[in-house]
Amino acid sequence: MEQITENSTKSRILDEALVMFAENGYKGTNLRDLAARLDLSKSALYKHYASKEAIWNALLDRMEAYYGERFGSAEHMPEMPKSCEELLGLTMKMIRFTVYDERIILTRKLLLTEQFHDARVCRLATKHFLGGTQRMFTAIFKEMMADGLLKEDNPEMLAFLFTAPVTSLIQLCTREPERQAEVMAQIEVFVKYFIDNYKK
Amino acid sequence: MEQITENSTKSRILDEALVMFAENGYKGTNLRDLAARLDLSKSALYKHYASKEAIWNALLDRMEAYYGERFGSAEHMPEMPKSCEELLGLTMKMIRFTVYDERIILTRKLLLTEQFHDARVCRLATKHFLGGTQRMFTAIFKEMMADGLLKEDNPEMLAFLFTAPVTSLIQLCTREPERQAEVMAQIEVFVKYFIDNYKK
DNA sequence: CAAAAAGGTGACCATTTGGTCACCTTTATT
DNA sequence: AATAAAGGTGACCAAATGGTCACCTTTTTG
Numbered sequence: 414m415e416q417i418t419e420n421s422t423k424s425r426i427l428d429e430a431l432v433m434f435a436e437n438g439y440k441g442t443n444l445r446d447l448a449a450r451l452d453l454s455k456s457a458l459y460k461h462y463a464s465k466e467a468i469w470n471a472l473l474d475r476m477e478a479y480y481g482e483r484f485g486s487a488e489h490m491p492e493m494p495k496s497c498e499e500l501l502g503l504t505m506k507m508i509r510f511t512v513y514d515e516r517i518i519l520t521r522k523l524l525l526t527e528q529f530h531d532a533r534v535c536r537l538a539t540k541h542f543l544g545g546t547q548r549m550f551t552a553i554f555k556e557m558m559a560d561g562l563l564k565e566d567n568p569e570m571l572a573f574l575f576t577a578p579v580t581s582l583i584q585l586c587t588r589e590p591e592r593q594a595e596v597m598a599q600i601e602v603f604v605k606y607f608i609d610n611y612k613k
Numbered sequence: 614m615e616q617i618t619e620n621s622t623k624s625r626i627l628d629e630a631l632v633m634f635a636e637n638g639y640k641g642t643n644l645r646d647l648a649a650r651l652d653l654s655k656s657a658l659y660k661h662y663a664s665k666e667a668i669w670n671a672l673l674d675r676m677e678a679y680y681g682e683r684f685g686s687a688e689h690m691p692e693m694p695k696s697c698e699e700l701l702g703l704t705m706k707m708i709r710f711t712v713y714d715e716r717i718i719l720t721r722k723l724l725l726t727e728q729f730h731d732a733r734v735c736r737l738a739t740k741h742f743l744g745g746t747q748r749m750f751t752a753i754f755k756e757m758m759a760d761g762l763l764k765e766d767n768p769e770m771l772a773f774l775f776t777a778p779v780t781s782l783i784q785l786c787t788r789e790p791e792r793q794a795e796v797m798a799q800i801e802v803f804v805k806y807f808i809d810n811y812k813k
Numbered sequence: 814c815a816a817a818a819a820g821g822t823g824a825c826c827a828t829t830t831g832g833t834c835a836c837c838t839t840t841a842t843t
Numbered sequence: 844a845a846t847a848a849a850g851g852t853g854a855c856c857a858a859a860t861g862g863t864c865a866c867c868t869t870t871t872t873g
Binding site: 437438526529530535538539542543570573577578584585588602606 | 739802803
């Protein structure tokens with residue numbers, strides 16, 4: 414049966430489609446350019462996907478699967494930090510990854526620009542910008558409170574208080590990448606301030 | 614000289630353009646539909662604006678002017694709250710306005726969907742989602758600290774801690790309007806929690 | 814009032830764009 | 844080796860779209 418292996422034409426199409434959809438939006442992307450970038454003729458695309466929409470849907474399928482395995486299951490939790498210093502390190506590492514990884518940057522752009530035009534993107538956007546990370550940090554904070562590392566408080570609220578500002582600044586980074594360094598510094602200041610404020 | 618008065622055709626075009634650009638993006642908006650919605654022929658549009666881009670730019674001009682008079686000058690500051698209860702009331706009133714006003718909803722959508730395609734939108738987005746409100750609340754918090762209503766702290770950091778989560782939830786409201794009621798409740802919980810935490 | 818400016822219309826044009834088709838080449842499959 | 848399936852190509856099509864033009868009507872203005 415058909416399998417979308419790494420580096421198959423099918424997946425190369427999705428890779429490039431992600432770039433173009435993220436940069437120019439769904440309507441702003443045309444199949445001629447997409448084909449050209451892959452050194453293919455336009456009609457060759459149709460041997461792999463039935464339509465532009467089919468490419469779009471396949472791309473969302475892949476993104477959804479990625480989020481499923483990353484945020485959906487309990488297995489994919491990071492190791493629990495054993496101190497506030499470790500929490501700081503872990504957090505900054507995750508943020509750096511999210512901010513610098515080209516694929517995730519493109520995903521974020523796509524989610525932002527198409528969130529009002531597609532119901533699945535809408536759902537994914539909420540997961541990406543709010544639900545996913547918040548759930549993760551709720552678990553972390555809950556355990557750290559139980560271990561006496563953080564002050565007792567509502568872990569869910571705390572996770573939101575922590576997650577939302579970081580998300581805002583990451584979005585700023587995505588919007589104005591030339592300010593990346595400056596904003597990353599801001600993020601670190603915030604994270605330190607936050608942990609300092611809630612550590613026992 | 615030409616003046617864009619309220620309800621002139623020129624401004625009606627911009628009104629409808631805002632709706633369509635916000636809903637379908639720049640590329641997703643076509644002049645035939647725009648004209649039809651205004652009960653005009655397409656060629657009539659060209660008597661008022663030289664091109665699609667000219668309409669777009671005029672719309673951004675108007676948005677920019679709006680932000681200029683609303684967040685740019687010191688005059689447009691709300692009256693300073695004289696108690697934490699007043700702060701709560703004032704804040705919730707502002708948030709409700711922002712969340713429910715159709716024009717602002719459309720503006721927010723436009724900023725989100727076009728932030729990566731246009732430098733001016735990029736600038737405006739940062740002002741809207743971060744800079745503008747943060748500056749305002751920095752001023753408010755600073756004064757309230759001086760008046761002994763809030764704990765001493767870095768007012769700018771506090772404004773950010775306050776502003777960013779609210780902005781996140783407002784974006785959620787914009788993305789999933791069917792959850793508006795639920796999210797507004799969340800916002801109120803957050804605002805109360807925040808004020809409670811920092812009041813003296 | 815006459816002239817001109819402003820506002821409006823429908824027909825038309827060129828370009829872009831998603832999609833199809835007949836045909837070719839390479840790679841399995843029996 | 845014969846056949847079929849998969850992958851690829853260029854020419855072509857129809858629809859959509861930004862923009863132009865000649866022409867008409869209403870409103871301003873000297």
